[in-house]
Amino acid sequence: MKKLLFSTLFLASVAAYSQYTLPAASPRQKVEQQFSTSKITVDYGRPGVKGRKIFGELVPYNKVWRAGANSSTKITFDQAVNFGxxxxxAGTYGLFVIPTDKEWKLILNKDAQQWGAYAYDEKLNVTQVSAPVQNLSEKQEWFGIELNPVDDNALDMVIKWDMAKVSVPIKVANPELTTKVVDKLKEIRQIERDAAAKK
Known part of the structure; x- marks a missing residue:
């Protein structure tokens, strides 16, 4: 009887705690931004500074870095873009960085499913752009990626960590085609509104 009671209590305890997860050292975040006629999504791990020297030590200069923590950072474009x-x-890419103290090389790679940058293969690179490092006035404790709209067809991807900030402009790849699509969508919406008004 005691064994049965213990087993019942144990199972009840397990069930009660199964809804929780252990805190992640580098929590995962997904950022999504409406962009032109579609959206851009970034999925990445957020390591903290935690009193460490980051660039030039934890993240070595002149070596490929996963731009975050744990599995590689993934960026998804739902339409073709001009990246820097x-x-x-359009597609999903691994986002990697080769940092120096003055500038970062930001790389989009066809392999978005690897852990870290251990299997990084530069032959799979789709593009690579350079961006100057800017100094932040206040420390950014947790690594972060922001998608900040500039206008209907452009945004800045901003990466911040510790005292460093890098920004890359992302624009619509074919603005003329996008304008035609938007005009057509507006025309369809107007027809729908007119039809609804007549009911």
């Missing part, structure tokens, strides 16, 4: 001056087709 280079055209990139």
């Amino acid at each position: 001056g280079n055209t990139v087709p």
Whole structure:
């Protein structure tokens, strides 16, 4: 009887705690931003500074870094974009960085499913752009990626960590085609509104 009672209590305790997870050292975050006629999504791990020297030590200079923690950072474009001056087709890519103290090389790679940058293969690179490092006035404790709209067809991807900040412009790859799509959508919406008004 005691064994049965203990087993019942044990199972009840397990069930009660199964809804919780252990705190992640580098919590995962997904950022999504409406962009032109579609959206851009970034999925990444957020390590903390935690009193460590980051760039040049934890993240070595002149070596490929996963731009976050744990599995590689993934960026998804639902339409073709101009990434820092280079055209990139719609799709999901691994985002990697080669940092120096003055500038970062930001790389989009076809392999978005690897752990860290251990299996990084530069032959799978789709594009690579350079961006100057800016100094922050206040420390950014947790690594962060922001998608900040500039206008209907452009945004800045901003990466911040510790005292460093890097920004890359992302624009619509084919603005003329996008304008035609938007105009057509507006025309369809107006027809729908007119039809609804007549009912």
